[in-house]
Every structure is written in C-alpha cells, then in structure tokens.
Amino acid sequence: MVMMNQGALLSWYRRVERPLPWRLNPSPWSILLSEILLQQTQMERGIRYHTALLERFPTVQSMAESSVDEVLHLWQGAGYYSRARRLHALAVEVVQSHGGVLPEDYDSLLKLPGIGPYTAAAVASIAFMEPVACVDGNIRRVMARQTNQEEPSPTQVQSFANEQLHENAPGDWNQAMMELGALLCRPRNPSCEECPVHDTCLGRSRARELPRPKKIKKKTEQYNCIVRVDDRGLPELHQRPDTGLFAGLWGPEMGSDLGTEGCDHVGTIRHLLSHRELIVSVWKSKGKNGIDSETVALSTLDRRILELVGLL
Numbered sequence: 001m002v003m004m005n006q007g008a009l010l011s012w013y014r015r016v017e018r019p020l021p022w023r024l025n026p027s028p029w030s031i032l033l034s035e036i037l038l039q040q041t042q043m044e045r046g047i048r049y050h051t052a053l054l055e056r057f058p059t060v061q062s063m064a065e066s067s068v069d070e071v072l073h074l075w076q077g078a079g080y081y082s083r084a085r086r087l088h089a090l091a092v093e094v095v096q097s098h099g100g101v102l103p104e105d106y107d108s109l110l111k112l113p114g115i116g117p118y119t120a121a122a123v124a125s126i127a128f129m130e131p132v133a134c135v136d137g138n139i140r141r142v143m144a145r146q147t148n149q150e151e152p153s154p155t156q157v158q159s160f161a162n163e164q165l166h167e168n169a170p171g172d173w174n175q176a177m178m179e180l181g182a183l184l185c186r187p188r189n190p191s192c193e194e195c196p197v198h199d200t201c202l203g204r205s206r207a208r209e210l211p212r213p214k215k216i217k218k219k220t221e222q223y224n225c226i227v228r229v230d231d232r233g234l235p236e237l238h239q240r241p242d243t244g245l246f247a248g249l250w251g252p253e254m255g256s257d258l259g260t261e262g263c264d265h266v267g268t269i270r271h272l273l274s275h276r277e278l279i280v281s282v283w284k285s286k287g288k289n290g291i292d293s294e295t296v297a298l299s300t301l302d303r304r305i306l307e308l309v310g311l312l
C-alpha cells in the first residue's frame with residue numbers, strides 16, 4: 001500500500017485552505033449544514049444557501065420548531081429537495097431524542113435521518129475529531145490515481161482512506177484529501193507539478209484516464225404541465241405529494257398523461273436532473289384561485305415553467 005506524505009499534504013492544505021463560512025465559525029450544526037448542502041450543490045451556491053439557512057436557523061432547535069415548508073422555501077433552487085425534508089426530520093429527532101444537542105460520534109450520527117456514511121464521517125471528524133475516514137468522489141479520484149487503478153471498488157477506496165487517515169488530525173486530513181481532489185487532482189486537468197503528494201503517485205503519468213468514468217444513462221420522461229391563470233394573473237399552484245418528483249414543493253398541475261384539451265401550448269422545456277431528463281410540454285389555460293408564487297417553495301423546473309408562461 002502506498003503511504004502518502006501526511007505532513008506535506010497537511011501543510012499544503014493549511015496554506016491553501018479556503019475561508020469558508022463553516023471553517024470560520026465551525027459549530028457542529030454549521031458543519032453539518034455545509035456537508036449536507038455540498039454533497040449535491042456547487043461550492044458557490046452552497047455558501048449562499050448555507051448563509052441563508054444559518055441566518056434563519058442558527059440552532060438545531062430553531063429548525064425543529066419551524067415547519068418543513070419554511071425549510072423548503074429557503075431550499076428553493078438548491079435541488080435534491082428530499083435533503084431539506086430529511087434535514088428538518090433530523091432537527092426534530094435531535095431535539096426529541098438528544099436534548100437538542102447533535103450526537104458526537106460516527107455511529108450515532110449515522111442513525112439520524114438523511115445522514116449517510118460520508119456525512120457521518122465528515123461531521124464526526126471535522127466537528128468532533130473522531131478518527132474516521134471520509135470517502136467522496138474527490139477521494140475516490142485521488143485514490144485511483146495514487147494507486148494507479150482504473151475502477152477501484154467502494155471497499156478498496158474505503159480501505160485506502162482508512163489506512164491513510166491522520167489519527168491526530170482527522171478533520172483536517174479528510175478536508176485536505178477532498179481539497180486535493182477539488183483544487184489540484186481535478187478530473188480533467190490535474191496540476192501534478194504542484195501536488196504535495198506527487199512522489200507516491202503511481203498513476204501520475206496517466207492521471208487523466210483515472211478513474212474510468214462511470215457511465216450513467218439518463219432516463220427520459222415526458223410530462224404535460226398546465227398553468228391555469230386566474231383573472232388577477234396569478235397561477236393555480238398545488239403542493240406536490242410527500243413522495244415522488246419534487247415532493248412537498250409547489251407547482252402547477254403536471255403529469256405524464258394529463259389531458260390538455262382546450263389549453264394553449266406555450267412551449268417545451270428540457271430539464272436535467274442527475275439521472276433523469278424531463279421533457280415538459282407547457283400549456284396555459286384560464287383558472288381561478290391563483291396564488292402568489294413568491295409565497296411558496298418552487299423547484300427550479302417550476303420556476304422555469306412560470307417564466308416561460310410570463311408569470312415570473
């Protein structure tokens with residue numbers, strides 16, 4: 001097993017560490033929010049949502065006392081809305097079962113709603129200094145290149161991360177590994193000449209080919225969406241069911257076999273989700289009891305639909 005130079009990587013990390021809000025104010029709640037947001041949201045947007053969420057919900061109690069709708073409202077546009085619903089469920093559970101204090105160890109964190117192995121390890125190591133190794137896409141890429149493997153299995157990546165872990169600085173170490181993947185060991189254009197651990201890197205000469213990309217074929221789904229507009233120019237909006245597409249968010253009527261007789265076709269929107277491509281034919285018709293769309297939580301797709309119809 002290759003052993004990376006821990007000292008070199010940690011001092012590089014401490015030099016380049018970005019002044020992110022959850023690093024400047026590293027409370028466990030702020031760290032947990034950042035880890036949940038950043039899993040599927042780009043850094044810049046993640047920072048914006050993190051600031052807004054922390055301002056409205058400075059503590060886990062304040063989120064537990066709010067409604068899930070309020071959390072969804074602030075989450076609008078961040079995508080993967082089930083994360084917002086589970087975050088609210090987590091806050092309620094922490095208040096009910098842990099006296100409002102986040103549990104401090106990996107195993108207890110893992111039992112909370114919405115917390116998987118990555119988030120539990122990140123929060124336990126960064127907020128509570130528990131020596132547990134994180135694995136994410138960045139670390140998988142660094143591992144594949146350091147060990148010169150095209151398709152490392154999840155178990156191999158986890159063993160690599162466990163073996164490399166710096167036991168006395170687990171939080172900084174995990175962040176250093178992820179920063180290395182994000183800033184230098186980038187997917188297409190790695191900066192090997194600046195890399196603090198290039199001397200142990202067995203795959204450096206063919207880094208761009210490693211790891212071999214996973215092929216994800218997007219499934220295409222077709223929908224009709226009818227925007228019914230009342231006399232005041234406001235759209236009828238309904239809250240979507242608790243499960244399925246955009247659960248709990250609001251939007252105009254949408255379905256795969258929705259009849260559109262008597263409606264006017266406005267246009268078609270192609271909307272990409274992580275594993276799905278949605279083709280939405282947008283229709284308009286007369287309605288009643290419309291509501292102000294700014295008062296409810298909308299997905300990005302629903303915003304695009306309302307924009308297309310000229311209502312945003």
Ligand code: SF4
Pocket residue numbers: 142145146184185186190191192193195196197198201203204207
């Ligand atoms: S030498 Fe290049 S490929 Fe290897 S870990 Fe560093 S940046 Fe990645």
